[in-house]
Amino acid sequence: MKDDRRNKVQALALRPGTPGEGEAAKAALRRLSRGKKQGKAAKKQGKAIELSAALMRGLDGKKGPAIYWDSDPKARGFAARVNPGGSITFIFNYRVDGIERRTSIGPYPRWSVAAARDRAKELRKEIDRGADPASAKRDRREAPTVQDLIDRYVRDHLPYKAASVHADEKRMLKEIAKHLGKRTKVADVNYSDIVEMHRQISESTGHRGKPRPIRANRVLAVCSKMFAMSLVPAKGEIRAWRAADVGNPCKGVKKNPEQNRERFFNAAEIKEINAALDQYGAPAAECVRLCLLTGCRPGEAMKATWEEFDKEPGYWIKPSAHVKTRHEHKLPLNPQALDLINKLRKTRRSKNVFGRPGKPLAALHHVWRFVRKHTSIGKARLYDLRHSFASFGAAENLSLPVVGRLLGHVEPKTTQRYVHLFDDVLRDATTKIGERISGA
Numbered sequence: 001m002k003d004d005r006r007n008k009v010q011a012l013a014l015r016p017g018t019p020g021e022g023e024a025a026k027a028a029l030r031r032l033s034r035g036k037k038q039g040k041a042a043k044k045q046g047k048a049i050e051l052s053a054a055l056m057r058g059l060d061g062k063k064g065p066a067i068y069w070d071s072d073p074k075a076r077g078f079a080a081r082v083n084p085g086g087s088i089t090f091i092f093n094y095r096v097d098g099i100e101r102r103t104s105i106g107p108y109p110r111w112s113v114a115a116a117r118d119r120a121k122e123l124r125k126e127i128d129r130g131a132d133p134a135s136a137k138r139d140r141r142e143a144p145t146v147q148d149l150i151d152r153y154v155r156d157h158l159p160y161k162a163a164s165v166h167a168d169e170k171r172m173l174k175e176i177a178k179h180l181g182k183r184t185k186v187a188d189v190n191y192s193d194i195v196e197m198h199r200q201i202s203e204s205t206g207h208r209g210k211p212r213p214i215r216a217n218r219v220l221a222v223c224s225k226m227f228a229m230s231l232v233p234a235k236g237e238i239r240a241w242r243a244a245d246v247g248n249p250c251k252g253v254k255k256n257p258e259q260n261r262e263r264f265f266n267a268a269e270i271k272e273i274n275a276a277l278d279q280y281g282a283p284a285a286e287c288v289r290l291c292l293l294t295g296c297r298p299g300e301a302m303k304a305t306w307e308e309f310d311k312e313p314g315y316w317i318k319p320s321a322h323v324k325t326r327h328e329h330k331l332p333l334n335p336q337a338l339d340l341i342n343k344l345r346k347t348r349r350s351k352n353v354f355g356r357p358g359k360p361l362a363a364l365h366h367v368w369r370f371v372r373k374h375t376s377i378g379k380a381r382l383y384d385l386r387h388s389f390a391s392f393g394a395a396e397n398l399s400l401p402v403v404g405r406l407l408g409h410v411e412p413k414t415t416q417r418y419v420h421l422f423d424d425v426l427r428d429a430t431t432k433i434g435e436r437i438s439g440a
Contacts, residue, residue: 048069049069049071050070051068051070051079051117052113053112055068055080056080056113059080059082065084066081066082067079068081068082070117070120074121075121077093077094077120078090078091078092078120079092080108087108088107089105089107090104090105090106090113091103091104092104092119092120092123092133094127096127101132101134101135102134143185143186143241145183145184145185146182146183146184146189148241149227149229149241150176153173153222154170154173156235162322162324162326163321169222175201175219176197176222176223179196179200180197186227187241187242189227189249190249191249191252191253194220194223194250197223198216198253201215201216201219202256213256213258214256216256217255220250220253224251227248227249262384263380263381264384264387264388264391265377265384269375270388272374272375272377273292273371273375275375276374276375277289280370284364284366284367286340287361287367288301288371288385289340291382293340294316294331294333294337295390295406296316296331296386296408297323297383297386297408298383300318300322302354302360302364303322303352303360303361304360305351305352305353306345309341309353312330314338315332316337317329318330318408325408325409325410327410341353368381368382390403390415403415
């Protein structure tokens with residue numbers, strides 16, 4: 001390509017269109033010749049020369065790789081490297097702890113000689129302050145990405161959560177990757193990125209065109225845990241994936257307001273639900289009834305095995321693998337629940353209490369749809385049976401810790417959501433105390 005340019009300039013110098021074109025062509029020939037001679041001399045002698053635009057134009061990379069060092073003392077280590085293919089790259093050599101290192105500045109002509117030299121001077125100052133540009137560049141190239149952090153979350157954190165949430169959390173992780181970018185470096189994600197992700201999910205529509213503000217909050221929670229993990233080293237590593245002073249980018253992001261969806265059934269509604277379950281008739285209806293009588297989570301009832309009821313008569317020993325809190329839960333059974341278990345035991349066909357042989361019950365939505373259709377409970381959820389169990393416990397003057405133990409809560413703060421149910425109990429208690437004091 002350079003030879004073609006030289007030939008064109010020579011042709012123009014011999015037969016110029018105008019006197020001005022002839023003079024310009026001769027001047028260009030002199031610059032090309034001077035640059036080529038300087039390049040050959042520098043290559044032959046191995047000495048540093050002043051890198052210039054003329055030299056760059058005269059370099060001929062077709063004759064093999066070569067390095068031309070700049071003579072500017074303030075940019076010591078600055079050079080132009082001619083690659084085997086003929087392209088030119090500006091490089092910078094330096095030493096750290098006696099070890100020679102090299103980093104590239106950029107290609108010519110995207111980088112001019114003057115700009116590359118100025119960058120070399122900046123690098124020299126950074127090195128004098130103790131920096132290592134090549135190592136920093138390598139660290140940047142190898143830094144963990146958002147996808148790496150997602151993989152770490154799936155590998156190191158998800159196994160400790162109930163299997164029933166795995167599929168949904170993976171869908172949320174996929175959404176996080178979509179908004180933040182799989183290849184984005186973990187260290188580059190900032191607060192505004194998370195705010196924008198939360199906003200976009202909040203404004204999007206999901207199933208049947210419904211808005212997703214609550215989903216946005218759930219994705220934010222998963223994302224926050226993910227970045228909390230990035231602040232500590234992964235197993236087998238000594239460095240965290242994100243600096244502690246930078247912190248968790250999800251911290252401080254305002255969540256969307258959520259309406260309290262808890263529903264508590266009264267005695268009349270419980271009677272309706274029982275009648276609807278009797279009408280449904282299938283074993284799956286008895287699974288819902290077990291949820292009603294014990295306050296268990298639907299997933300715990302669906303996965304229940306006979307071994308859990310046979311370990312200790314009168315108790316339901318739920319294994320940690322089936323419990324959301326990942327702790328074994330020993331639940332004493334009331335007489336009504338025991339009668340139900342004994343009734344089911346007569347038709348025992350496999351190790352699972354509910355479902356087909358070798359396969360636990362997969363869903364209860366069909367039963368609950370039937371119950372809602374044949375009762376006056378409206379759009380109440382199956383999980384509201386658990387809330388109602390807590391409300392009946394409060395009505396019987398049971399303490400908050402006792403209700404928490406029956407529900408299988410590990411943290412007392414989890415049961416605090418039911419504290420409003422104890423208002424009447426507290427009112428009765430303070431009334432009795434007042435009467436006792438006034439009558440003393």
